[in-house]
Amino acid sequence: MPKRVLFVVKELEGAEPLGPLYVAGALMQAGHTCAFIGTRGNDVMAAIKRWAPDIVAFGATTGLHRFYLGLAARIKEELPHVVTLFGGPHPTFFPEAIFSPGIDVICRGEGEDAAVELANALDRGDDHTLIADLWVKHEGKVTQNGPRELRRDLDEIPFPPRELLYAYDDRLRQRPLKSFTTNRGCPFPCSYCFNPSLTEHYGSSWKKVRIRSPENVVREIAETRKNGPLQVIGFRESIFVYREDWLRAFGELYRKEIKLPYYCHLRADIVTDEMVELLAWSGCHTVNVGIETANPRLANEVLQRQIKMDKLERGIRALKKAGIVVFADNILGIPGGTFEDDLATLQLNIDLDVDYAAATLCTPYPGTGIAKYAVENGFFSGDFDLIDDSYYTESVLTFADPKDKRRTENLHKFFAVTCALPELLPVVMRLIDLPTNDFYYAMFRAWYLVCHMTDVMPRRPDLRQLKEGLLSIFGVFEGKEENWFPMPPPEELPIVAGKTKESAEAAPTTGGTLIRLGKRAAAPALGIGGEHV
Amino acid sequence: MSEADDRARKVKARRQKRKLKAAASVAIAVTAGLFLACQRGVTEVQKAIDAARGDDADAQTSDATSDPAITVKDASASATDASQALDAGRPDAALARRSSNAKDAAVDVNEHRKGMPVRDNLLE
Known part of the structure; x- marks a missing residue:
């Protein structure tokens, strides 16, 4: 009998969870039944009991992992027969999450094929412990399997079944902005990003970018548009385009069949003049580029960006000249940097006339090069449980001077609006010395909302969407999150080797290796990857 | 020009x-x-x-x-009903969240301090 798989997604109200949706699409293609639920304003345990799934799946980033591990433990307590499957960035780069008592299976990397093999094995009553990309807890031990070969043809993967989101909350259908991806993989080694860690997991094949055909991408967008309003499109892969011929072919189809403004991510140092013209011609409204820092030493030695600042600046100026809105990502509080570096980064954004200067606080996600650097140089303890689910609140890094920590965190809240209105800078320089307060957060939210609605992703929200957005600046939200359960301490279990990539066969049991998962289990030391762009 | x-x-x-x-x-x-x-x-x-x-x-x-207490939906809604509803492309009664209700809106300072407006979350 086909398996029933329920995906629980915290913050379902945000951008579509494309990773879990792709997995659900593959499972449905294999004949299994899938559904999605959110958590805010929803009694998750009651919903799980009503729907009666065989498998409950979560996709987690670090920070949110605490929520899911607590929830999984509660699920196993009340419904021990349900298999809990934990995928996404956190378990990919910190597979020791399997030792948390509520988790049965963790999936590392792309989940489509592994999830289908797992559901099929459970369906047939076969051994489900020897599946590539999975670590499986079964009968008191953990089987650790190696990675699988990556699918090279992304066009074969079913489109994300967005109707599952709409079945849960029809307001998600009404959103005028919807997200898509055109490729997977990235050749760059940036130390703050998840991609190098996936290279570590999959080998160099992760660096060979796999690109969907323009026809396949445009068909998905057209189908999505049939099922709900669509005013602006967000392409959410690491780098939207590498080749001019692909962009030209995509542009021809896109202009003919879609003709909507779109947003995408690029590295400004690799865009050519021809690429910029093609982007503007094809309908690109906004490009998200990473400036990250104005300090070339931090950019190349700490962040490992392999970037020339003059090329970066030239690329941004070319995008601006073509009339494209530039949304820049920046990282504040980089270990080894100073507060003056952060101010220089702000000034660079002002000089380049960036339309929205987004900033995040440098966060050492497990397995990333930046986490390794931070631990080795005494900027971070290695306790990943300290990482918050948002990188917009406080830094987990140690600063030489606590005053600088406060100033950096406060500058972060004012960064974008000061770039838009540099006349604020003298006032901001005074405000950042005060304790962080709700006004600072409101400032961050207000400018984010206004700029995104009107410039970055221009759209015509309906009255309800507008009201929701405005109220959120005032901290007013619909529905409360009431599904927090305590995250239990990890268990001590023996691990055995499963499938290896080379042999794709079961390796002999190594027997009895005991892993202790303490709070200080530092992924970099174990050679396990990281996350987040 | x-x-x-x-x-x-x-x-x-x-x-x-x-x-x-x-x-x-x-x-x-x-x-x-x-x-x-x-x-x-x-x-x-x-x-x-x-x-x-x-x-x-x-x-x-x-x-x-x-917020006011969460309304727990009728626990008797069966799994079969739920899957039938999904197959038919209709909203799944067993899964659908509470309907939009002004009374459900309340100040949540913790959420506010996480950064951006929730429904406009593009950066995560």
Whole structure:
């Protein structure tokens, strides 16, 4: 009998969870039944009991992992027969999450094929412990399997079944902005990003970018548009385009069949003049580029960006000249940097006339090069449980001077609006010395909302969407999150080797290796990857 | 006017508009900051009163910020009904969240302090 798989997604109200949706699409293609639920304003345990799934799946980033591990433990307590499957960035780069008592299976990397093999094995009553990309807890031990070969043809993967989101909350259908991806993989080694860690997991094949055909991408967008309003499109892969011929072919189809403004991510140092013209011609409204820092030493030695600042600046100026809105990502509080570096980064954004200067606080996600650097140089303890689910609140890094920590965190809240209105800078320089307060957060939210609605992703929200957005600046939200359960301490279990990539066969049991998962289990030391762009 | 001039004019106009919108955002943020400060003030005063009375402060103050009780849907809705609804492409009654209701909206300072407006979350 086909398996029933329920995906629980915290913050379902945000951008579509494309990773879990792709997995659900593959499972449905294999004949299994899938559904999605959110958590805010929803009694998750009651919903799980009503729907009666065989498998409950979560996709987690670090920070949110605490929520899911607590929830999984509660699920196993009340419904021990349900298999809990934990995928996404956190378990990919910190597979020791399997030792948390509520988790049965963790999936590392792309989940489509592994999830289908797992559901099929459970369906047939076969051994489900020897599946590539999975670590499986079964009968008191953990089987650790190696990675699988990556699918090279992304066009074969079913489109994300967005109707599952709409079945849960029809307001998600009404959103005028919807997200898509055109490729997977990235050749760059940036130390703050998840991609190098996936290279570590999959080998160099992760660096060979796999690109969907323009026809396949445009068909998905057209189908999505049939099922709900669509005013602006967000392409959410690491780098939207590498080749001019692909962009030209995509542009021809896109202009003919879609003709909507779109947003995408690029590295400004690799865009050519021809690429910029093609982007503007094809309908690109906004490009998200990473400036990250104005300090070339931090950019190349700490962040490992392999970037020339003059090329970066030239690329941004070319995008601006073509009339494209530039949304820049920046990282504040980089270990080894100073507060003056952060101010220089702000000034660079002002000089380049960036339309929205987004900033995040440098966060050492497990397995990333930046986490390794931070631990080795005494900027971070290695306790990943300290990482918050948002990188917009406080830094987990140690600063030489606590005053600088406060100033950096406060500058972060004012960064974008000061770039838009540099006349604020003298006032901001005074405000950042005060304790962080709700006004600072409101400032961050207000400018984010206004700029995104009107410039970055221009759209015509309906009255309800507008009201929701405005109220959120005032901290007013619909529905409360009431599904927090305590995250239990990890268990001590023996691990055995499963499938290896080379042999794709079961390796002999190594027997009895005991892993202790303490709070200080530092992924970099174990050679396990990281996350987040 | 050439295309390049037209683009330059657009970029300049956008910069000017951006400044105005940023100034408006500052005004909204000041208002929101005051509102949230007052909310916190109300909560703290209530806590102090409850402490003086010897009541359970947490239980009392949570009323000021929390939602009405979550409505648990009819637990008898069967799994079969749910999957049939999904197959038919209709909203799944067993899974559908509570309907939009103004009474469900409440101040959630923790959520507010996470950064961006929830439904506009693109950066994560």
